[in-house]
Amino acid sequence: MGTSILEKRKLIDKTAPNRSTSIINGTSSNILNWDDVRFSWAYPKYKRMLANFWTPFEINMSQDIKQFPSLSEDEQNAFLKIIGLLALLDSIQTDYAGKVADYLTDSSLNAIMIILAQQEVIHNHSYSYVLSSIVTKQKQDEVFEFWRTEPILQQRNDFVTDGYKAFANEPNVENLLKSIVNDVILEGLFFYSGFAFFYNLARNQKMVATSTMINYINRDEHLHVDFFVKIFKEVLKEYPEYDTDELGRYVESSFLKATELEIEWARHIIGNKIDGVLLSDLEDYIKFYANIRCNQLGYDKPFPAIRNNPLRWIKAYEEVDFGKSDFFEQKSRQYTKVNYVDNGFDEL
Template sequence: MNELKERVLIDPTAPNKSTGIINGKSSNILNWDDVRFSWAYPKYKRMLGNFWTPFEINMAKDIKQFPMLSEKEQESFLKIIGLLALLDSVQTDYAGKVADYLTDSSLNALMIILAQQEVVHNHSYSYVLSSIVSKKKQDEVFDFWKNDSILQKRNDFITNGYKGFVEAPTIDNFLKSIVYDVILEGLFFYSGFAFFYNLARNQKMVATSTMINYINRDEQFHVGLFEKIFKEVLHENPSYHTEELLGFGRDTFKQAALLEIEWGREIIGNEIEGLLMKDLEDYIKFMANKRAKQLGFEPPFEGYKNNPLKWIIAYQEVDRGKTDFFEQKSRQYTKTSDANGFDEL
């Protein structure tokens, strides 16, 4: 049966350990020592360990530096924050919708924590903006998605992908919505992230970059969680592992990458010191190939097996734990090497 059944509130006739990731039976009593998937509890502990709030980050230096940025840097900074706020708002709601159909209680719990983390991300954008611009400007930034044509195109791409699942919750639509989720969290943020990390390596807006690093770490973890869910659904429902799905995945990642490149040209162009648009385009194609392969699809772009932004690894994939950014000098000065890798496919 293709239709997804919603979780029931409680089922005394079912076991605590679910019989299926979707359309299964479960009492809905969560006992972490009696769950279906061995990887669920380690992910739960990791998500708790990653907890953070924007209040931990001191914005004093960024407040002084923002007026000193170039006009293009300020414009791009605000546009990217506006985009992130929109996408993470959508993501919060999507995670809640997914939770309604996960009949495994441990995965339902993980999805609820994921949604809470997205709320924190949105809080961080408000926190940054309230520190550096007026309330009027902050309101304008949160409305960018309504008026910028490129933003509207990107946002429609994701929201229409999610709507298919929300309006018709079938197994097929659920699987396709996960493709859009991985695009949102694992590709659509990445030219914006590169912009902030490039500022940081030039000792600009370092506190904001710290917050972005926290968000980036969360989003990478979320991609890994949805990858697990995607593969488990296909494992339990192998009839849905079709050529049509494989073609959809490859083509959708390609379309998403082209939209991200178009957005990169708007916010980066050739006007941001230290970040060449050609390198950013190659990076986006590299990331599209990487994310497609994670879900088991053919890479949409021939080649692009190596990360062209070799410097970004020192900013993007450092596990900072709970160390205060301003005490962790290595993140500002670390150079990539064979030891920390260039993230080859």
């Protein structure tokens, strides 16, 4: 099987239809008409991502500013190092999204990817916003340097970025598919022990504003994972020769290694030092999400013995819906102002 090189989408093509002929390496005028797009799921995904729009400025940090000094030393250390990790991952993600967008022939998917990248920028801004609220500028700078000095972080980061680099350096179908597997690991697994830490603080009425922000990020990442999974499946549908046993083995081995790295990080940063989170439950929670993500991609669960989420309390904080209910302050934050049929503009 040859490896198909990816061609960048043309800025404009007068000879091509508006509706793309393929998700990659197809032809398209690059003119976006939402009523004439290749994939029926694209417009609902676009609407859903718009409905999630938020900015850090909306969140009042005054209570967290007062509470942070009263956290235990272990809690403060975990809080800052997890924020540092998230900042690194979302910085990488912003750039990766742009690189993938260049090769998506379909203009609607390119548009969604641009929104996705914007959301990653907002996530990164939120980490600066939190840190500038609770610690000095010097400490904030230290947090944004953790990725250079923490060996466990470097292992995790290299695991994902090596796959991204392979695609950036040699953009072909195989490397695109493998990089999407890495993306699903980054956005759908590597964030989740960190999210659990913040949600545990919130259920103990600690750092609620930060946890509210994490909830919004969690919702975005849920949509991002689903979007990349759809791209993965559409590419395989149009290029079935790449749907091989070798790819299946890559998915399985990648998730097994990623789970090992995430558990190692959880032991290092949380361990049994944080009240309310048993390390054994957190490890099973990580395996539980590895199962979910592999299933989403269309592959068997790597940890078939893990059938249930061991952190049942977390569902109240992870819940993803179309609107923006604030689980911590119980305020309605519904931005969806009109009800209209998907891909129709009659009721605007």
